[in-house]
Amino acid sequence: MQCYDFATTDTSAILSFMQEGSTYAVGIDVGTTTVRTVVAHIDGATGVPTIVGVGHVPNSGMRKGVVVNLNGPAQAIDDALGAAERMSGYQVDAATLSVNGAHILSTHADGMVAVGAADHEITRDDLMRIEEVATLGKVPANREILDVIPHAYKLDGQDNIKDPLGMTGTRLEIDAHVISGLTPYLENVQKAAETAKVHPNSVVVTSIAAARAVLGEQQLENGVAVIDMGGATTSIAVYEExxxxYTGVIPIGGVNITNDLAIGLKTDPEVAEKIKLEHASAVTRKEDAGISLKHDGEVLTFKTSDIDEIVEARLEEIFEAVQQQLRNAGRAGKLPSGVVLTGGGAQLKHITDYAKNFLGLAARIGKPTGYGGVADDIEKPSFAAAIGLMLFDAERIAVSGQGKKKTSHKKPTRKGVMHSLTKLFARFKA
Incomplete structure (x- = not known):
């Protein structure tokens, strides 16, 4: 192991030692009401990301997942990153971002290409070429392809090939799933990040990011849907085999429940939000009772029956729209692993019981996995998308092998330097 004499070595040499072999992955969930950021250090030996920084701040300037004022999300991204930077000791200059909104479309695509002589081996160039052929003319000019997911390939008549790389054949066909979004909306999210001095490594749909953090291989294989219940949108991603x-976005979320409570109970939105988080229930209670809370020095009293009636009406609208999305996907009532709920709305009491009864499927709250480290609130379903984005960023680094060049790794901040030096002194003293 390389050792330094800290009494004689200058700070730049110490920092160089600290950064040797370090790689960082960052996920930024740009939600309508909140921006959440997760920074993780990637272990060089195991490749497992360890969360070292977390930030979450209120957002403005967005409606139903779409940017309507660049200044709001740009400032929120900057503030959320600032909190994560202070915790981790590192500055962030690149990340994987989320995108949301009803403009996200899920479509089917297929195509065929001749790849060469009978002894030709399928290469990555062949796979890229057939994806281009499959999507050509399938996506309008004002839309940008976010991802192409191959379901199966066919090579010279052989069906259901998952990965034809290295196989021999002359005619290659593909059956794929294409996710796209409106180009101006995607560009605005990227511009908001760039205004905050953050380069977008890639952009991922929120529900897909959440699914990356909370789903296991068996669930993905059996059939499962992730329902990400955000502030102004509810996103669905369906997986099988x-x-x-399929993926879709409903322009209704937790804010609608808050607003309904504010109107129905004739109170301020701040009080309504507190009622929703602390006293609301997704399942109607049998016994009516009174609840009290303090606001601006005044004690306010409400009936649980009134709260339940308001919440139930809005949940019925949301889950009817979710059921329609599952019908569109051809999976309504046909998912062996049921649904997994994520997002801030998943924190509503008894929400899994409501989802189970309404959708006729098993339901549970999604708990993010696949990382090390512990931080406040990180295990909540509201952080699932941000953690999933960080995991996608870590995978991108592993595939590209260019973590040091293109990740968020930069010189530590002044405060981070002192914190890290303290750790190093302890380590070398031991």
Whole structure:
């Protein structure tokens, strides 16, 4: 192991030692009401990301997942990153971002190409070429392709090939799933990040990011849907046989429940939000009772029956729209692993019981996995998308092998330097 004499070595040499072999992955969930950021250090030996920084701040300037004022999300991204930077000791200059909104479309595509002589081996160039052929003319000019998910390939008549790389054949066909979004909306999210001095490594749909953090291989294989209940949108991603089968976004979310409570109970939105988080229930209670809370020095009293009636009406609208999305995917009532709920709305009491009864499927709250480290609130379903984005960023680094060049790794901040030096002194003293 390389050792330094800290009494004689200058700070730049110490920092160089600290950064040797370090790689960082960052996920930024740009939600309508909140921006959440997760920074993780990637272990060089195991490749497992360890969360070292977390930030979450209120957002403005967005409606139903779409940017309507660049200044709001740009400032929120900057503030959320600032909190994560202070915790981790590192500055962030690149990340994987989320995108949301009803403009996200899920479509089917297929195509065929001749790849060469009978002894030709399928290469990555062949796979890229057939994806281009499959999507040509399938996506309008004002839309940008976010991802192409191959469901199966056919090579010279042989069906259901998952990965033809290295196989021999002359005619290659593909059956794929294409996710796209409106180009101006995607560009605005990227511009908001760039205004905050953050380069977007890639952009991922929120529900797909959440699914990356909370789903296991068996669930993906059996058939499962992730329902990400955000502030102003509810996103769905359906998986089966290990692949994404469908994704959709509903422009209704937790804010609608808050607003309904504010109107129905004739109170301020701040009080309504507190009632929703602390006293609301997704399942109607049998016994009516009174609840009290303090606001601006005044004690306010409400009936649980009134709260339940308001919440139930809005949940019925949301889950009817979710059921319609599952029908569109051809999976209504047909998912062996049921649904997994993520997002801030998943924190509503008894929400899994409501989802189970309404959708006729098993339901549970999604708990993010696949990382090390512990931080406040990180295990909540509201952080699932941000953690999933960080995991996608870590995978991108592993595939590209260019973590040091293109990740968020930069010189530590002044405060981070002192914190890290303290750790190093302890380590070398030991």
């Amino acid at each position: 290990g692949d994404l089968q």
